[in-house]
Amino acid sequence: MRGRVDEKLPMDGEACVQAMMNETTMTKLRAGKKKFKRSYRLQKDRETIVYSPTRHSALPECTKRLPAEQAYDVSNILEVFLSTLTSRSSRVDREKAVGPSNCFSISYKDQTPTLDLICTNPETAQTWVRGIQHLIQSRTGETIVNKKERWISEFFHAADKNQNERLDLKEATGLLKRMNVPISSSHIKERFQEVDQNGNGDLDLEEFGQLYRQLTFRQEVEDLFNRVSSPGGTMTMQDLHRFLTQEQKVQADAETCKRIINTYEQIGDVKANDCLSLQGFTLYLESKDGDIYNHAHDQEYQDMTQPLSHYFIASSHNTYLLEDQLRGPSSKEGYIRALQKGSRFLELDCWDGEGGEPVIYHGHTLTSKVLFKEVIEAINDYAFKASPYPVFLSLENHCSVEQQRTMSAHMRRILGSQICTDSDTPDPSVLPSPHSLRGKIIIKNKKLPPDVLEDEVSDEDEAAEIEDPEVQARMQAEKEKRRKELEKKKKKIKLAKELSDLVNVSQAKHFHSFQHSQEKDMACNMSSITENKAMDLVKRQAADFINHTKRQLVKIYPAGGRVDSSNMDPHVFWAAGCQIVAMNYQTPCDQMDLNLGKFRQNGGCGYVLKPEVLRKDYLKIDTSGKIPDKYRKNLTVRVISSFQLPSPSEKSTSSADPYVKVQICGIPADCAEQRTEWKKNSGFHAVWNVAMTFPLALPELAMLRFEVKDHDSMTASDMLGQFALPVDSIQQGYRHVHLLDKRGGDISPASLFVYISLQAP
Template sequence: MESPQNVCVQPDSSLEIMKAGSVLRKAKSRIWRGHRHYRLMEDCKTIAYKSTWAMNSYSTFSVADVEAVREGHESEVFLSVADEFPPERCFTLVFRGRRGNLDLVADTAEEAQAWIQGMQTLIENLENMGESQKLDQWVSDLFLKADINKDGRISFKEVRRLLKLLNMDMNEDHASSLFKMADKTQTGLLESEEFVQFYKMLTQRMDVLELFQDYSSDGQTLSHCDLEEFLREEQLEGDRSHDYALELIKRYEPSDTAKANTTMSIDGFLMYLTSADGAIFNPEDLRLFQDMTQPFSHYFISSSHNTYLLEDQLKGRSSIEAYIKALRRGCRCLEIDCWDGSNGEPVVYHGHTFTSKILFKDVIATVAKYAFKTSEYPVILSIENRCNAEQQKIMAQLLKDILGDMLLKTTVDGKVNVLPSPEDLKGKVLVKGKKIGGLEDADNPGGGEVSDEDDSAEQRRDSLTNESLPSDSKKSKRNLTKELSDLVIYCKNENFTNFEDSRINGKPYDISSFSESKARKIIKESAADFIQHNTRQITRVYPSGLRTDSSNFCPQDMWNVGCQMVALNFQTAGLEMDLNDGLFSQNNHCGYVLKPEILRHSEQHFNPDRPQDRKDYCPLILTIQVISGQQLPKVNNKEGSIVDPFVRVEIYGVPSDQAKQETSYIENNGLNPCWNETLEFVVHTPEVALVRFVVEDYDMATKNDFIGQFTLPFSCIQSGYRHIHLLSKDGTSICPSSLFVHINITEAS
């Protein structure tokens, strides 16, 4: 571990301009705009700002909290004042989690470019850091936080305060002993390098040291043979252990001398264990590894509900930012609720509510720009059409004009009786909606009536609070224009009658939508039939309209029967989105995950309620030794507040696999708690199972506080000694917080 340092790795003219500071106009609305002074602090990690009329009272935010920088008019605020500020002077800082964007206007285009390029450089530097560098950075932050008088040294009094900030209640005599050992200059103060030594002693990983010494021939290093044995025996790397050991020494050993001798020190061993190679998620499954050439009904598709909302569905704000966030998160099916706009332009919002409205054309322009930045595989626009004929024609024209060649306007190689694959549809945007006739009726001369009698109508009825639709709304008819109908290719909304009717009359391009309650009812009564249906056609499931707080349902039951589009409110953090993120974190986060074979082929006859009936039934035993935790975050900023952490492991899958177990809690230690407890699960259908690790702060009197979590598919777990890098409630990294576990997977006897 190196001495505390900042993240400015090399001189940069943009960074120098940022350090000098700029007066930037903060735009919040057409009405409110204020000037503030912004500058990059010397640590290159913090932006300080204050109102121009304030004296020296700067506020700050961390560069690490900024997810992206956008140039020009890339927000609702800038779109609303586009005529006032030239785009070359405008930029937007996008923050992680729920914090709103920061829209800024520079005095000149050159100044704007300096901030844009500088921020991008800083963000890239942070993203390219390895786990060891991130830890160094974290320690640097600790030193700066502890150094209250900013003299570059910290006293024992400051260290005691730091231990509270570090989430640890340590015996004062022990802390004093470590402090004196680190104080080589015997001044009663620790300088930066001495502080690093103090921190290393404070957080010494005895669990890793003991493991290291178990395999070290000389107790000091791991020879190539020692490391190879560890990889073969513990990490179950098998035949590749010999070459892999050499690769790991080259990649993670910090000592050139050790590298030359093909040995690994304890520092190199710890760097390996905390790296992506030592993580619980198999790095091979993070790349694009699945077959992408099967019909796209064979895939789970990351899908969003009420995508336009940033908050609840009664009075929340509609925003193009919500579409950008969903697309950046890997979402491939976006919902667009379209209504007649007062000025002749279609608008998007949650009808019959107080949610704000955004223009349809702005949504489509956003899709055009961001659709394929995270994934090159097809985006599906699920359009809820409530517009009159004239505005439908405008919608169709906007789709064609803005999306251009991205919009799928014809079948792929004339395919009608079989769906194309995600590979066939790379870079394409598909429209999902009502259609007059079928793909076979391409020459239909005009528009026509389509029925509203589907589950979308149920969704709309559920969403009303003090209003009710007309009594005949369930059976209403709506005129659909040919212009909009013609753009529906491969994603035709079709009313669901029963499985027999769908089997006989259904087309591969028919999509049926179900509310969560209706889907659950069908799963309870006919799970096996539902699976068969989903091998032939696509099903979309959406949350009940009664969820006015935009909460979510658990998607696992729907995935168990092969439902492809399980639409969730992406704006609402929690267990359900953790599962969604966990499932779609594999396969290069491309938004498409190939369903397991038992859910793709009709001859499998799989029933999630009776997994033991399948011919290749082979349950597995998952054994998890929860060893320790590292640098867990505080959940309460009150003075002296320290967490009492425990770990819960949750299995989500077929009904017989649903299970939870937890460790005991450790009092007053969030810095380096040790559990050394073993949890064991039987997993009957590992192909569809997800495993969620949750860390909470135990509280006897009130609800336990959430600390962090990590969710991944069972099939992506690496066996052996692994670190689990925890995520926040919003799904963002909370480095360097982690768990250290040992994983063993065996066949049940």
């Protein structure tokens, strides 16, 4: 059971945050029993935890010059929890804090390793845990007004070097440049003097916020406001209702209009008259209400009672890897991160380890190894934090019978009643639903015939398909043997009954052909097909592929040549009904953007109901060919402008030359791409007002992706921001696209302003 703060202690969250602003000495733990004394504190912006080394004679610190102060962003923290220092390894046990503890751990959204800290007493640990939790929780449900204030405060306090809570003209000018506000120094000085009401030559946070808002005027938003508002400078409730229903294509009544006015209008007199000013209208457009993504889809809204084969399932490939597939580290953190991002399908490549303990790693490579037992413990802790729906554990089993029994024993002991059993699936002829298997863990592996205690089974060895020359050279002695195994397509291993008994819903079976599966396979039989073979099947037999996946689960895994852990295009296989398209979650890329965008909907639960054409037996369709006209729609995307883009990396200038690439990914007929021209030195605010039209044959399967790049004629263009979402989750009208970085992190207030229309042709 994960450690929790003692609720009986009189520790207010805000008081803990204030206490964190005082320097606190803690010991940072690293692998190999290394300990480092550090001084930590929360900055006044409440966004950054900074730390600096300290000397301590009792610790094995080196005599080198101490490094400069470094920082962690609170926005990057995924979870913080009390933990326990184990005497066996002198490492924090992140899963077993019993009673008061002076240790705590911080896990991050990106690839930053988990931070393990030892405090001088339990009270300090609890103060930091509760304080960080309070900071994280305060972000939940915050309005666009709060978000903007927080963002401005973060920049303000970072620029306030002497910490006097004020900025002079030089400091304010430098800060505005770092914020990419392209205003001349003389213009800044003029506006600075206007907002410096006391005339003392510096600005406090409120005054600087006023200066920033004056300098970030957007003409295109004012033009829209003037067009949809009545004369007089404000938008009445009648104006707002007309705008919402006619332009934004949403259902709205007087109560809806009143809520928007009360939420976003900041001028008291205007709000009292049930109107919106330009400022309030702008805040509405920048808010969740004005987002391109339909935030109603942040909640579970789909039918979860259909067979598992009727859902796309968020799936991870080689989940244990944090980097590449040749030398990268294997870690249980790979499973934690994948589960936290919503993955419901995990891979475990299992091999015999020392001391009778099975290990997980990428066989025949130099990747490090992690104990099978530790991985199962991590899965037990995190399996159902992000979603209540079933988790698949796909076992690539290379273990001896003896260590297979150890694997079975560990899973039974650690996972217990969470393991899906035959009693959970009474009808073997039909796959159960995600709803019926909530809180269950499904073991995917080969299964012995009834009443067989132990026997040889074919091994679907994905790891054997590595195609890298360096690996082949290192394994020269095995080369001929491995080639013969691949030619035979079947390598025999002995399967222990204890492990076989854990398998029911997902019984691994070699794929021969669609006809063979229809005649011989049961619904619980699941095939794994390599990317290259699956691509060929999609091109030649898309209709048969779709028919097959209406009844059975299919897993598509990356080609062996992807030793850098690159990703395949998932939409190609989703279009053929394939439920499990295994992705390298550790690799940020365009394909991963699509995957995360796909599974953002339905509450991020990791299961997305397939369109009717991919699950109803009476509907026959070939997504590689002509689609009936009744499904067709035209998607129009008008890219109006961009706002507050981040600085391009590895450049001396802070101003980007941005352009926008708009992509549609879906069935082959729908895949398309268009882009704007690039705008020189317009990183803060570029205006295009360019319309693009995309005819969609099957919009239910289409994904829309925006990518903003910095034009560079000499080298590859830097990606400044991206966002992907299903066409079904689009809100029409004038919308903001709130951009994410390459790892899916928030980069507010960076955004695109667009107009969206989705209509029948």
